[in-house]
Amino acid sequence: MNHVPTVLLTGATDGIGRALASALALRGARLLLHGRSEAKLARLAGELPGCETLRADFADLTEVRAMGAQLAARREPIDVLIANAGVFMTERVLTVDGCETTFQVNHLAHLRLMLDLLPALRPGGRVVVVASTSHDKVRAVDLDNLDWHRDFAGYPAYGLAKLAQLAAALELAPRLWERDITLQALHPGSILTKLQVAGWGGGGDPAPDAAVARVLALALDEPRPLPTGQWWVEGRPRAANPLLDDADLRRALMSRSMALLEVRT
Numbered sequence: 001m002n003h004v005p006t007v008l009l010t011g012a013t014d015g016i017g018r019a020l021a022s023a024l025a026l027r028g029a030r031l032l033l034h035g036r037s038e039a040k041l042a043r044l045a046g047e048l049p050g051c052e053t054l055r056a057d058f059a060d061l062t063e064v065r066a067m068g069a070q071l072a073a074r075r076e077p078i079d080v081l082i083a084n085a086g087v088f089m090t091e092r093v094l095t096v097d098g099c100e101t102t103f104q105v106n107h108l109a110h111l112r113l114m115l116d117l118l119p120a121l122r123p124g125g126r127v128v129v130v131a132s133t134s135h136d137k138v139r140a141v142d143l144d145n146l147d148w149h150r151d152f153a154g155y156p157a158y159g160l161a162k163l164a165q166l167a168a169a170l171e172l173a174p175r176l177w178e179r180d181i182t183l184q185a186l187h188p189g190s191i192l193t194k195l196q197v198a199g200w201g202g203g204g205d206p207a208p209d210a211a212v213a214r215v216l217a218l219a220l221d222e223p224r225p226l227p228t229g230q231w232w233v234e235g236r237p238r239a240a241n242p243l244l245d246d247a248d249l250r251r252a253l254m255s256r257s258m259a260l261l262e263v264r265t
Contacts, residue, residue, distance in 0.1 A: 005220065006078050008032040008071070008117075010058075010110065011085030013040035016130070016188055019208040020084065020215055021048060027220060032078070034067070034085065058085055058109035059095040061261065068116030077122035080219045083110040083165075084130040092152035099260055100148045106161035111168050112261050121181050128218045129169045129185040133233060135162035136241050141249060143256055164257060166231065166240055167250040173229030184218045184225055186232035 007024055011017040013035035021033055021044065031051035035041045041053040056067040071078070087105045095104050114127065121127070138159045142150075146164075148157055166185055173183040188211035214235050218225055225232075231240040243249060 004028060004030055005080055006030045006032065006076070006122075007080040007082065007219065008034070008078050009082045009084060010034040010113070013037060013044055016208050016211050016215070017084045018044070019212050020082065021051070023212045023216060024220075025051065027216070029080075029220070032071070058087075058105040059097075059101055061095075061097045061104070061109065061112060064109045064112045065116065068113050072116055072120050074120075076120070077125075078117060078120050079122050079125045080128065081114065081117060081121065081126075082128045082130065082215065082219055083114070084215075085110070086130070086132075088154060088158050090154045092148050092157075094147070097260075098147070100146070100152075100157065102154075102157040103146055103148075103161045103164065104260075106158070107165045107168065108257060108260055110165065111257055114168075114172060118176075118179075121176070121179070123180040125181050126219055126224060127169075127172075127176060127181060127183040128215060129165060129183065130188055130215065131165050131169075131185045131231075132158070132162045133187045134159040135166055138163045138241060138243060141243065141253065143252055146256060146260070163241060163243065164253050166244055167253045168257060170229055170244060171250055171254045177228045182224050182226065182228040184228070184230055184232060186214055186218060187234075188212075188214050189234070 007029045009017060009020060012021045012033035021031060024031055025048045032054060033044055033051050034054045034056060036057045038055055041055055045051060045053050054067055056063040058064060085105065087102060089102045093101045095101050097104065099108060169183055169185045176183050230237040
């Protein structure tokens with residue numbers, strides 16, 4: 001990119017997101033950094049002068065919509081959207097919107113934000129979805145149990161949320177490409193983060209450098225990776241879960257997700 005890129009990064013206050021924020025600042029990007037905690041965002045703003053912070057709890061779609069509306073109303077183009085925020089839940093908790101928290105925070109909130117920001121994304125820009133190889137472990141999708149009112153377990157719920165996230169990415173990629181915007185999704189690697197501890201009890205690389213480099217390669221480095229809509233693992237395009245080859249399933253997940261975005265309690 002020849003100009004100073006404007007980058008919106010979700011989940012910027014912890015884990016890979018925090019390391020990404022610092023790396024993007026070193027690259028000279030204009031940063032829009034999202035987080036849930038006012039205190040953490042304030043610390044981030046103090047450490048990265050010139051960044052702008054945006055507070056929204058992804059477990060509340062009203063806050064997500066407000067954040068998207070705030071950004072869209074400015075009519076200031078966004079060059080890169082990095083959908084990074086995520087959560088791993090060890091028990092079933094419903095959000096204020098009546099959705100299972102894992103599914104909403106990892107998938108629905110990002111889908112809502114991407115849809116709201118479509119007009120604000122600059123032609124020639126990029127969307128990078130930080131997903132997980134956990135989606136590979138999903139063997140079937142029960143479209144009537146997306147809220148996990150039956151048989152909740154943390155790992156399957158996380159895998160399903162990431163599968164839905166990738167399904168939405170694949171469905172949105174052609175629409176974005178019509179405006180010359182590429183979309184890529186990746187597994188950044190197993191990094192020792194708060195989410196890693198919650199889901200796996202620890203483990204992973206204590207240094208986020210490799211994960212950050214993989215995200216930056218898709219977000220900023222030239223040339224833009226093509227074709228659009230690829231799944232990346234360890235810096236290379238790979239085949240995703242074969243379930244995602246089923247266009248009917250992808251469309252069904254997208255349809256159910258769009259309906260859930262309108263659910264209010």
